[in-house]
Amino acid sequence: MCSPPNPTKSKVSVYASGEQAMMDASQSRRHLLLLPLLKRFVQWGITANHLTGLSLLCGIGFCFSYGMPWDQAKLLAFSLLLLHVLLDGIDGPLARFQKIAGNRGSFTDTISDQLVVTFTTITLIHYGEATIIAGSLYLFFYTLVVAFAMIRSSLAIPYSWLVRPRFIVYAWLPVETYFLPGTLNYLLWIFTFLLGWKSLTGFYKIRKKL
Structure with missing residues (x-):
């Protein structure tokens, strides 16, 4: 008796076809560039989900620090937003390096990014x-x-x-x-x-x- 074939999950992405092709082409270069850092993260037990969560916290930190009543508040806010962007660019390569990249991680990363877009825009409107x-x-x-x-x-x-x-x-x-x-x-x-x-x-x- 033949068993039914296992359904193959389609890859869910928020990238356009042209963007995806460019990203695929650049992955090997990014991997080589970040390889020493990725190895360190693995040694320290840091996963892509940890970086995604930290990236989200940095993005939200921008919102809380942006309107603080002291001179360097905006500089701190911009620094946190920059850290959010940098971490957002590392979690994907780390997931691929650890061979755990998939739809769940991509979905989580997308929601995290969208939350930061939402909170930062509301902050800009508020101020x-x-x-x-x-x-x-x-x-x-x-x-x-x-x-x-x-x-x-x-x-x-x-x-x-x-x-x-x-x-x-x-x-x-x-x-x-x-x-x-x-x-x-x-x-x-x-x-x-x-x-x-x-x-x-x-x-x-x-x-x-x-």
Whole structure:
């Protein structure tokens, strides 16, 4: 009697097809660059989940320190946000090095990143760095595109390209604070229109596939 074949899990990703190809091509270089650090993490018993959790805490730490009433508060906040980004770039290579990379880790990492996007945007709105309309629409369409990207990936119809503006927004915050105050809203509106367009095309493709 023949047993039924085991179903193969499809890889769920929030990356567009073009992004995924570039990431796959760069993984070997990143592995070589980070190899000494990855070995240290393994020796210390640190896993990718630990780094993802620490990255999330650093991102949330930005929110609590940004509005503190002392001179170096914003510098601390930006440092925590930078640490969040760096750790976010290491947890994936560590998971692959430990041979535990999979959909669960990718999903956890995506949710962690989205939580930081959400909390940082709310913080910027709260302290008046972003208007309620610009910040809210940016956050809404960003979340929608991430959700659609995961759905499209699971349906084997990934986006051909995606705009991923969180790193640009994070990098612009010191510019907004120290050099060009009042420019963040313009940046958010630009990305809101791009994310809105990708939301529309994502909805159309998913509906067509169902």
